[in-house]
Every structure is written in C-alpha cells, then in structure tokens.
Amino acid sequence: MEQHVNVVIIGGGFAGVQAAKALARRAPAARVLLLDRNNYHTFTPLLYQVATAAIQPEDIAYPIRSILRRMRNVAFRLTEVSDVDLERRTVQTDDGSISYDYVIFAAGSTTNFFGTDGAQDHSFGLKDLSEAIALRNHLLGTVERAAAEADVAKRSRLLTVVIVGGGPTGVEMAGAVTELVRLMIRHDYPMLDPAEVQVLLVEAGPRLLGGFQPKLGDAALRYLRRNGVDVRLGQAVKVVDESGVSLSTGESIETPTVVWAAGVEARGLVPGLTPAPHANNRLAVLPTLQLEGHPQVYVAGDMAALRQGNALLPMLAPVGMQQGRCAGENVAEQLAGRAPKPFRYVDRGVMATLGRSNAVAQIGPVTLSGFIAWLAWLGLHIVDLVGFRNRALVLVNWIWDYFFLTSGARVIIAADKKSDSD
Numbered sequence: 472m473e474q475h476v477n478v479v480i481i482g483g484g485f486a487g488v489q490a491a492k493a494l495a496r497r498a499p500a501a502r503v504l505l506l507d508r509n510n511y512h513t514f515t516p517l518l519y520q521v522a523t524a525a526i527q528p529e530d531i532a533y534p535i536r537s538i539l540r541r542m543r544n545v546a547f548r549l550t551e552v553s554d555v556d557l558e559r560r561t562v563q564t565d566d567g568s569i570s571y572d573y574v575i576f577a578a579g580s581t582t583n584f585f586g587t588d589g590a591q592d593h594s595f596g597l598k599d600l601s602e603a604i605a606l607r608n609h610l611l612g613t614v615e616r617a618a619a620e621a622d623v624a625k626r627s628r629l630l631t632v633v634i635v636g637g638g639p640t641g642v643e644m645a646g647a648v649t650e651l652v653r654l655m656i657r658h659d660y661p662m663l664d665p666a667e668v669q670v671l672l673v674e675a676g677p678r679l680l681g682g683f684q685p686k687l688g689d690a691a692l693r694y695l696r697r698n699g700v701d702v703r704l705g706q707a708v709k710v711v712d713e714s715g716v717s718l719s720t721g722e723s724i725e726t727p728t729v730v731w732a733a734g735v736e737a738r739g740l741v742p743g744l745t746p747a748p749h750a751n752n753r754l755a756v757l758p759t760l761q762l763e764g765h766p767q768v769y770v771a772g773d774m775a776a777l778r779q780g781n782a783l784l785p786m787l788a789p790v791g792m793q794q795g796r797c798a799g800e801n802v803a804e805q806l807a808g809r810a811p812k813p814f815r816y817v818d819r820g821v822m823a824t825l826g827r828s829n830a831v832a833q834i835g836p837v838t839l840s841g842f843i844a845w846l847a848w849l850g851l852h853i854v855d856l857v858g859f860r861n862r863a864l865v866l867v868n869w870i871w872d873y874f875f876l877t878s879g880a881r882v883i884i885a886a887d888k889k890s891d892s893d
C-alpha cells in the first residue's frame with residue numbers, strides 16, 4: 472500500500488494558506504491537513520474598516536474550504552490547537568491528537584497589553600473579526616446612548632474615544648473613528664453636535680508611525696490634528712478601568728471606549744519552547760524557516776523571528792505570505808530528497824491610511840503621502856483582497872460599502888466582546 476507523508480499546517484491565515492498552495496503545487500503526493508479555529512481566512516489590513524462600520528465583515532472574510540477547493544491533497548479541519556509534542560510529533564487539538572511527519576506553525580499573533588493594569592479587561596482589541604464586530608457594536612451603541620443622554624458631562628464621556636498606540640493600526644483607527652462618528656452624527660443624529668466628539672490617540676514614543684520614515688509620521692500627525700484628533704505623543708497609558716484611562720502625565724480621561732492598538736505578540740503554541748529575546752514572543756528559526764534541532768518543523772508569519780540584514784523581519788502580511796510559501800516549498804524539497812532553501816524577503820513597502828482619501832506609503836526609497844499614497848494603498852489592498860477572494864464581485868461590494876456609507880454595516884448585532892484569541 473502507498474505510504475503518504477502527513478503534513479499539518481496550524482493556522483489558515485496569510486502564511487498557512489500560502490503554505491497549503493505551495494504544497495498542493497509542489498508535493499501532490501503528500502497528505503496535507505490545514506487546521507484553524509475559524510472556518511474563514513481574515514484579510515486583517517481592513518479589520519479597522521469593519522470596526523468602524525465602513526464595510527461589512529463578509530467583505531474581508533472568506534471560507535477556508537473554498538480557498539482549498541481545487542487542492543486535491545489538502546484537507547481542512549475546524550479545530551483549536553492547544554499544544555504540539557515535538558518528540559512524539561503530534562498536534563493536540565480540541566478533538567484529539569493528530570500525528571505529523573512535517574508541521575508548519577502559522578498561528579499568527581495575539582494582542583500584547585504589555586502588562587498594563589486593566590487593559591485586557593477594559594479595552595477593545597482589534598486582532599480578529601469577532602473583536603472588530605464587537606468594537607463596531609460598541610461604537611454604534613455608545614452613539615445611540617449619547618443621543619438619549621441629556622446630561623452634558625455624561626454625553627461627552629460617551630462621545631470620547633481613546634486609541635492606544637500610534638502605529639499603523641492606531642493611526643488608521645483614529646482617522647476612521649473620527650470619520651464614522653462625525654458622519655453618522657451629521658446624517659442620522661440631528662440631536663447631537665459633531666463638535667462634541669473627542670478622539671484621542673495616545674502614543675508613548677516621540678512620533679507616530681515609528682516603523683516609517685519620520686516625515687510620514689509627521690504627515691500623519693498633521694492630517695489627524697487637522698481633522699480634530701487629539702494626538703498625545705510621549706504619553707503612556709498607565710491604567711485602564713471602567714471609567715476610562717489614566718496617563719503617565721497624571722491626567723485621567725473619562726471614556727467607555729478604549730481601543731488597544733499598541734502591539735502584538737506571537738502566539739505561544741508550544742509552552743516548552745523559549746522565544747527569541749526581544750522578539751515579541753516569536754520563535755527563532757533557521758534561514759530555511761526550520762526550528763533548530765527539528766528539521767521537520769517550520770515556523771512562518773507572525774510566529775517566526777528571522778533576521779534579514781540588521782533587523783528582525785516585521786510582523787506583516789507580505790512577510791507571512793512569502794514565508795508560508797517558502798515553508799511549503801521547503802517541505803516539498805525535503806520530500807524530494809533535496810535540501811531546503813533559505814528564505815529571502817522581498818519588501819513591497821509599508822502603507823497606512825489616514826482617511827477616506829489620504830494615506831502615507833513607503834515603497835523602497837520612495838515616500839508618498841496624501842491622495843496619491845491613498846491610490847497606491849487602494850490598488851495594493853484591493854488587488855490583494857480580490858486575489859484572496861478571487862471574485863470581482865468583492866471589489867464592487869467593497870467600493871459600494873466604502874464610498875456609499877452603506878447603512879448595512881451600521882447595524883448593531885449582539886456579539887461576545889471576548890476575543891477568540893483569549
């Protein structure tokens with residue numbers, strides 16, 4: 472009887488899906504099993520648009536089974552992985568243990584609260600679709616409550632939003648929340664004054680968008696301040712509680728809405744493994760993406776810590792996609808009796824939106840800001856989104872929802888605030 476090699480991929484995100492595609496193409500005789508706690512793949516760069524009711528959740532989520540449909544040797548199982556036994560070569564899941572010959576860790580990352588007092592319990596994360604929907608419901612709900620509130624101080628508290636972290640996610644959220652609340656009030660809440668809305672963006676470092684060139688951080692700062700966002704640089708959030716946040720300056724801000732966009736850390740799947748130092752809980756890998764001492768274990772995407780030049784590769788979708796593809800191809804190389812190849816990242820640049828027609832972008836030595844950067848952002852994300860959903864209809868839906876402010880995205884649907892990353 473023919474002996475099949477079993478390859479298990481943990482996570483159907485950017486890295487996991489690309490690993491599956493590479494294995495379907497390059498190792499058709501291997502039996503590949505992709506595991507994910509959700510039955511869909513999430514296009515995370517647009518999560519903030521779901522959280523701010525600009526688009527519908529379905530616009531950025533796609534069933535994993537549909538992605539895998541044409542891959543004859545790849546199967547999917549909806550299950551949560553709790554542990555991996557590297558000696559026995561088994562993956563522990565919700566519904567039992569699965570043996571592997573090769574395994575690819577691609578379970579991504581989770582929110583990093585940096586031990587901030589009360590942050591986990593009293594702020595909203597933005598790591599997955601359930602968190603984005605919960606935040607959207609909460610934002611829409613607080614505006615409804617404000618509309619029914621006669622007390623000025625209480626109304627002002629309800630209309631205050633604090634966003635923690637001035638990286639791309641915080642900056643994008645600040646721009647989008649300001650637009651959402653002000654537009655909604657202008658269209659649907661004649662009893663409220665848009666000037667009552669306060670959006671604060673709190674960043675502990677000296678500038679916004681620390682990973683970008685300084686002039687792009689300055690452009691983001693100017694844009695957000697011009698649009699009424701109260702940007703606090705060099706101030707850290709020390710405590711988050713029911714009433715709001717306390718800052719390192721001693722100031723307290725009353726709000727029911729704290730959005731935590733200050734950082735992520737890799738998911739720890741194997742408690743026995745020590746993460747690389749100063750690498751956000753990521754696992755150090757060899758240039759081939761293998762775990763040292765475990766040639767049948769690969770790590771890709773946000774879980775992997777790999778240096779290229781002087782710096783660790785960033786936790787970004789293109790890094791995840793390219794590493795996933797490389798990990799899949801390297802398993803195929805091993806199966807063919809050849810040595811796996813070192814990974815080399817091809818940088819496509821970084822971008823962040825500031826509003827509906829404004830963005831900053833850094834592509835190699837070129838920096839762009841304003842409308843032209845937004846067009847570049849739109850081109851890249853929409854091409855990626857359509858590629859991933861493989862349907863032009865998605866593009867039409869997205870454009871409709873985004874530009875015509877669809878009211879469908881502004882419905883409040885009960886959902887659990889608890890992230891599925893907890």
Ligand SMILES: Cc1cc2nc3c(=O)[nH]c(=O)nc-3n(C[C@H](O)[C@H](O)[C@H](O)COP(=O)(O)OP(=O)(O)OC[C@H]3O[C@@H](n4cnc5c(N)ncnc54)[C@H](O)[C@@H]3O)c2cc1C
Pocket residue numbers: 481482483484485486487506507508509511512513515516517518519550551552553577578579580597598599640738771772773774786787788789791792822
């Ligand atoms: C709000 C936000 C905005 C972002 N914006 C950008 C951007 O604009 N550009 C950019 O390049 N990057 C962006 N990123 C970063 C990007 O999303 C990540 O770098 C990328 O998703 C990493 O890919 P991955 O495959 O490692 O992880 P993911 O894509 O997160 O996939 C991990 C998968 O593993 C599954 N999983 C997790 N734990 C388990 C478990 N125990 N059992 C089973 N399955 C599990 C998850 O459900 C998920 O499907 C953003 C991230 C966030 C949160």
